[in-house]
Amino acid sequence: MSSALPGGARPEDLTAPAKIRSAAIAHLARDGFQKANLRAIAADAGVSAGLIFHHFGSKKGLLTACDERVLGVLTERARTAGRASGSGLHDLHRAYVSDPEDYRVHVQYMARAIAEDTPAAERFVATLVEESEEIFRAGAADGSMRESSDPRALAVLNVLISQALLTMPPPLARALGAERLGPEVLARMAVPALELFTRGLYTDDTLLEAARDAWASARPASSRKTED
């Protein structure tokens, strides 16, 4: 519940805007922007609904404040413990499993923001894709990863997969016998995911070649650059 409390502060110690923002981030992460209910957020924060407007002006204003907050926390976290370990995928997993509730909420929030095309979504994906692409280029350079014909698209794919895994909808989690997504499900899913990422799945190139042909012929002539 308490998201991103600085120091050892408990919710009662925070200022009202901070309490509202924390509660709002939790609600937005769980329900998305449109379904989120301002009165429920206010109740969770222990204040009245009117106070939200007193401090944030509107629901949109609150959303923007939360966007800013989550973006800041996430990029901060990425900067400190960030790219030391290698892949963004693996990174996200480990952080998700090991970190406190906090991180889960923020990642969920980010996924919601991207799914609903929030103003901050652009910056979220820009950061994520940029960082992924950088990692892939570096990995290819130092030999720890295979060269990709389209690092940018690979980066987008990586972000997509990471996000999908971290926000796995309950029906899919139930297909694994769990009630919903949790550390256990994620740990289990990480195995085939990493198997895929280290050994691949197909033993021949036919599908890959088909995809390359499809892309080559589907691509408009204007955007042609150096081919793979």
Place this chain on the structure above:
Amino acid sequence: MSSALPGGARPEDLTAPAKIRSAAIAHLARDGFQKANLRAIAADAGVSAGLIFHHFGSKKGLLTACDERVLGVLTERARTAGRASGSGLHDLHRAYVSDPEDYRVHVQYMARAIAEDTPAAERFVATLVEESEEIFRAGAADGSMRESSDPRALAVLNVLISQALLTMPPPLARALGAERLGPEVLARMAVPALELFTRGLYTDDTLLEAARDAWASARPASSRKTED
């Protein structure tokens, strides 16, 4: 052209319930269940809002009817042109790119249903996961795919990735220079995806081993505390 019209019928020829259902499927695929607006659906179908209740009883009833319809169409389509080609991933891609608008709407609908945990979502994922797992087992048996340590989890991963690709949110599509998801974006994404699926990405096993250890130590019995 429009969604699931039998024969060459145009919308004006359909019965009112069918028109409503078609319009509803389109709206539900685009907006999800909770955001979908009955008056807008009615307007699109060229009828009054009241008629929806006359025929379907409630919004939920309409949802159920749409679920049934989409499930039927999708399984039908899967049965006819289904598993002949190989991978569910590749399959979905090709169908998406080649098929008329129709298919896109139905896939989007399914993704929405799963994301929102609709009653029909269970059956959707059951079908998809079952089919994927079957394909992977068969592929491993005939040597066209590598053996997986957890075919079930791999199947779930495959469904997850396919769904994520087919419902890529606009911000991620924009990271590739496109306005939103379309055949071109999908064709481009298919290349690194298939590269990943045939060659893998990492050149060593360290991350894979780490994931295996994590999973092995994270699954003692059934319900264990999430912290370790």
Place this chain on the structure above:
DNA sequence: CCCGCGGCTGAACATGTGGTTAGTGTACTG
């Protein structure tokens, strides 16, 4: 020609939600 019946409409109703505002208490300031 009238009757009735079922598809269908349009307006009304109920509820929930974003947004506003008047007023209250409180803490700081002169």
Place this chain on the structure above:
DNA sequence: CAGTACACTAACCACATGTTCAGCCGCGGG
């Protein structure tokens, strides 16, 4: 101590949306 400023609340409003309902319209049967 008086006053002011500000955080805060409760009641209220406007509006969207699911839902209901009384009735209209067109058509087939007496």
